[in-house]
Amino acid sequence: MSLKTFSKGGVHPPENKLSAGVSIQKIPLPEVVVIPLSQHLGAPSKVLVKRGDEVKVGQLIAQSDGFISTNIHSSVSGKVLKVDLFPDSSGYRKMAVQIQVEGDTWMEDIDRSEDLVRNTVLEQADIRKKMLEAGIVGLGGATFPSHVKLMVPSGKTAEYLIINGVECEPYLTADQMLMQEHPTELAAGISLLMKGLGVEKAILGIENNKPDAIRIMKEATKDSAIEVQALKVMYPQGGEKQLVQALLKREVPSGGLPIDVGVVVFNVGTAYATYMAVMKNRPLIERVVTVSGKSLEKPSNFKVRVGTPVSYLIEQAGGLPEDTAKVINGGPMMGKALSSLDVPVVKGSSGILIIKEEEAARKEILPCIRCTRCVGVCPMGLEPYLLMTQSEKGLYERMEQEKVMDCIECGSCSYTCPSARPLLDYIRLGKAEVGKIMRSRKAV
Amino acid sequence: MNKLIVSPSPHAATRESVPSLMYGVIISLLPALGVSVYYFGIGMVIVTAVSVLSCILFEYLIQKFVMKVKTTHLDGSALLTGLLLAFCLPANLPLWMVMIGALVAVGIAKMTFGGLGNNIFNPALVGRVFLFISFPVAMTSWPQPGQWLKYTDALTGATPLGVMKEGLATKSVAEIMPELPSFLNLFLGNTMGSAGEVAAFALLIGMIYLLYKKIITWHIPISILGTVFLFTGILWLANPDRFADPLFHMLTGGLMLGAIYMATDYVTSPMSTKGMLIYGVGIGVVTVLIRVFGAYPEGVQFAILIFNGFTPLLNKYIKPKRFGKVVSNG
Ligand code: SF4
Ligand code: SF4
Numbered sequence: 142m143s144l145k146t147f148s149k150g151g152v153h154p155p156e157n158k159l160s161a162g163v164s165i166q167k168i169p170l171p172e173v174v175v176i177p178l179s180q181h182l183g184a185p186s187k188v189l190v191k192r193g194d195e196v197k198v199g200q201l202i203a204q205s206d207g208f209i210s211t212n213i214h215s216s217v218s219g220k221v222l223k224v225d226l227f228p229d230s231s232g233y234r235k236m237a238v239q240i241q242v243e244g245d246t247w248m249e250d251i252d253r254s255e256d257l258v259r260n261t262v263l264e265q266a267d268i269r270k271k272m273l274e275a276g277i278v279g280l281g282g283a284t285f286p287s288h289v290k291l292m293v294p295s296g297k298t299a300e301y302l303i304i305n306g307v308e309c310e311p312y313l314t315a316d317q318m319l320m321q322e323h324p325t326e327l328a329a330g331i332s333l334l335m336k337g338l339g340v341e342k343a344i345l346g347i348e349n350n351k352p353d354a355i356r357i358m359k360e361a362t363k364d365s366a367i368e369v370q371a372l373k374v375m376y377p378q379g380g381e382k383q384l385v386q387a388l389l390k391r392e393v394p395s396g397g398l399p400i401d402v403g404v405v406v407f408n409v410g411t412a413y414a415t416y417m418a419v420m421k422n423r424p425l426i427e428r429v430v431t432v433s434g435k436s437l438e439k440p441s442n443f444k445v446r447v448g449t450p451v452s453y454l455i456e457q458a459g460g461l462p463e464d465t466a467k468v469i470n471g472g473p474m475m476g477k478a479l480s481s482l483d484v485p486v487v488k489g490s491s492g493i494l495i496i497k498e499e500e501a502a503r504k505e506i507l508p509c510i511r512c513t514r515c516v517g518v519c520p521m522g523l524e525p526y527l528l529m530t531q532s533e534k535g536l537y538e539r540m541e542q543e544k545v546m547d548c549i550e551c552g553s554c555s556y557t558c559p560s561a562r563p564l565l566d567y568i569r570l571g572k573a574e575v576g577k578i579m580r581s582r583k584a585v
Numbered sequence: 586m587n588k589l590i591v592s593p594s595p596h597a598a599t600r601e602s603v604p605s606l607m608y609g610v611i612i613s614l615l616p617a618l619g620v621s622v623y624y625f626g627i628g629m630v631i632v633t634a635v636s637v638l639s640c641i642l643f644e645y646l647i648q649k650f651v652m653k654v655k656t657t658h659l660d661g662s663a664l665l666t667g668l669l670l671a672f673c674l675p676a677n678l679p680l681w682m683v684m685i686g687a688l689v690a691v692g693i694a695k696m697t698f699g700g701l702g703n704n705i706f707n708p709a710l711v712g713r714v715f716l717f718i719s720f721p722v723a724m725t726s727w728p729q730p731g732q733w734l735k736y737t738d739a740l741t742g743a744t745p746l747g748v749m750k751e752g753l754a755t756k757s758v759a760e761i762m763p764e765l766p767s768f769l770n771l772f773l774g775n776t777m778g779s780a781g782e783v784a785a786f787a788l789l790i791g792m793i794y795l796l797y798k799k800i801i802t803w804h805i806p807i808s809i810l811g812t813v814f815l816f817t818g819i820l821w822l823a824n825p826d827r828f829a830d831p832l833f834h835m836l837t838g839g840l841m842l843g844a845i846y847m848a849t850d851y852v853t854s855p856m857s858t859k860g861m862l863i864y865g866v867g868i869g870v871v872t873v874l875i876r877v878f879g880a881y882p883e884g885v886q887f888a889i890l891i892f893n894g895f896t897p898l899l900n901k902y903i904k905p906k907r908f909g910k911v912v913s914n915g
Binding site: 149152154155232311382386392393394395396397465466467468469471473474475476477478479480481482494496500501503504507508509510511512513514516517519520521522523524526527543544547550552553555556557558559560561563565566569 | 589590591592593594595596597598599601602603605606657660662700701702703802851852854856857900904905906907908909910
């Protein structure tokens with residue numbers, strides 16, 4: 142039987158999972174951390190500490206400020222040096238708390254033991270409350286506050302919880318290693334999310350290039366309502382809409398969310414963090430980050446405290462190679478190039494990727510030869526070659542009719558173009574313009 | 586450390602390039618080229634060499650001195666046009682006519698539209714049709730296979746499609762068939778016809794290679810071949826005296842070359858799979874109409890050119906199926 146995957150488009154770039162099987166390693170604490178107040182989608186959190194304050198590991202330092210917002214905790218113990226603007230991975234300066242690390246003193250109410258706690262008497266509402274308190278956000282990269290996602294809008298019903306263990310980006314292995322090393326905690330976390338969401342069925346999707354993770358997770362979930370489903374390797378299967386389609390054959394409508402077809406999707410990292418938050422009272426202050434690249438001495442999976450500088454992580458993996466051209470926050474398909482390494486790891490950082498000069502060289506842009514490859518690989522059924530031409534000509538209304546807003550920015554089109562045309566660059570430009578037009582229409 | 590490069594995602598790219606695709610098609614044509622050289626000898630070598638070199642040279646000269654743009658004569662596309670043009674000419678065509686064909690193909694059909702990617706009509710076919718209209722006698726005097734060392738002095742004859750068309754004026758299909766090469770010879774290419782289009786089996790090998798390497802998809806060639814087979818099959822079943830059987834149509838003329846190589850030209854064929862199927866069926870139908878009811882024995886080249894002309898329209902109105910049209914929990 143051939144394995145399931147999504148039905149439209151997709152590419153299969155070289156997987157390059159250099160750090161697959163490298164166990165998650167704890168690294169020594171850095172001297173200083175910088176914890177941004179906006180690590181999630183939505184309103185920045187309201188800061189509670191000031192210069193000179195002493196903080197402990199896990200102490201609340203910024204509070205949720207709005208419906209779509211969440212809490213932020215100190216990832217270290219020490220003294221607050223500054224609350225000020227610091228550059229983040231986007232290259233912009235944003236408000237953050239800078240803390241001088243002193244020792245490693247944790248809040249007393251955090252359970253730091255390895256003991257598995259399973260049974261819970263907590264109700265649905267308690268689980269959500271705990272998740273907000275612990276500052277849980279989507280760890281797949283979107284960083285949407287998780288407790289909000291558990292609240293199903295009226296008129297819709299949730300039927301399935303889908304857990305994303307696909308990790309379809311080349312190089313990244315953080316989720317894989319989490320599944321291999323913490324299967325029971327993960328399974329417990331998934332059960333908590335099911336309860337929080339109020340569904341009976343959960344499916345964990347894992348791509349077939351991670352046979353160990355599939356086997357281990359099947360074992361860990363065998364007496365539960367959680368089904369583990371192996372999937373054919375195909376990028377961008379980790380995209381929510383693609384994953385839902387691959388597992389359930391349901392198409393999330395254009396402009397809609399998975400809940401429109403009765404599904405809510407969480408990443409495996411989020412499920413793990415949920416377990417830690419609810420059962421161990423442990424806020425989201427650390428995560429697994431893959432540090433990888435062909436030129437890097439030791440491609441690794443590190444357990445990293447939020448706020449740790451990227452440069453420090455690279456040091457731990459053997460140092461920045463001489464011939465580095467780019468450093469990517471995330472994977473090669475959707476990650477963002479960093480302009481400085483002096484930026485902190487945040488809740489949404491899944492990987493740091495080092496790209497060599499020869500790999501970074503962009504090919505010469507040639508005319509479109511109308512080979513149809515970009516149309517063939519687009520998972521959203523769009524026509525990237527056409528959207529690029531329209532964007533170049535400023536035909537934004539036409540772009541809207543051609544459904545440009547459905548583009549998930551997966552980059553499959555640019556990746557596959559034999560003429561090396563920067564399709565997604567122009568599509569993004571068009572999306573921004575179309576977005577403006579749509580907003581101004583609403584405002585009228 | 587040098588400054589870090591900041592560029593938008595994706596940060597990875599396929600290894601495929603325009604030249605790699607073009608040379609992929611060229612490699613797939615080698616079996617057919619070999620068979621043609623085997624049957625038409627020195628004539629095929631001369632026509633092919635002249636056609637290929639002229640196309641490359643004209644592309645270079647036009648880009649360098651007329652358009653004053655960066656030359657792309659070595660990206661494989663001019664070589665491919667030259668090869669395909671040679672494939673649809675008789676192997677005894679005089680040099681200068683080949684060169685005119687190349688000039689029309691590259692100069693008019695490709696460069697006046699702005700070069701690779703912008704032309705509406707398939708350059709090699711435009712070159713061929715121009716020659717066919719300008720030099721009808723030379724373009725329909727086909728050398729008999731097996732004359733290794735002859736070029737313009739080769740003995741000539743009519744193509745199977747020509748014999749069939751002519752014969753049907755006075756005779757029935759059954760009476761004509763004995764005058765024609767066997768199906769096996771047609772399959773192998775041991776017959777009269779344009780130099781590169783005779784060997785059905787070698788062209789089919791090329792198609793398998795193209796599909797395997799994912800250079801083309803099945804939609805265009807299979808829809809053309811399937812349509813011709815079905816349409817001629819229906820006619821044959823209706824009246825086997827007046828209409829040749831479908832296998833005969835599949836193995837003769839420029840159908841294989843047209844369906845596999847000419848109609849699948851990226852630039853001049855539709856962008857969506859639905860569009861490709863409409864285009865393929867259309868080409869198949871028009872080919873049969875011209876062959877069976879038209880004035881010419883062969884029609885695939887005209888059919889392809891006609892549908893090249895429809896391609897912009899198909900691209901405008903036939904859209905791929907967008908993701909997320911079906912709502913189920915709504
Ligand atoms: S980036 Fe957008 S247009 Fe390009 S393939 Fe992905 S979804 Fe389609
Ligand atoms: S992949 Fe590139 S060359 Fe091919 S149709 Fe798309 S834009 Fe044109």
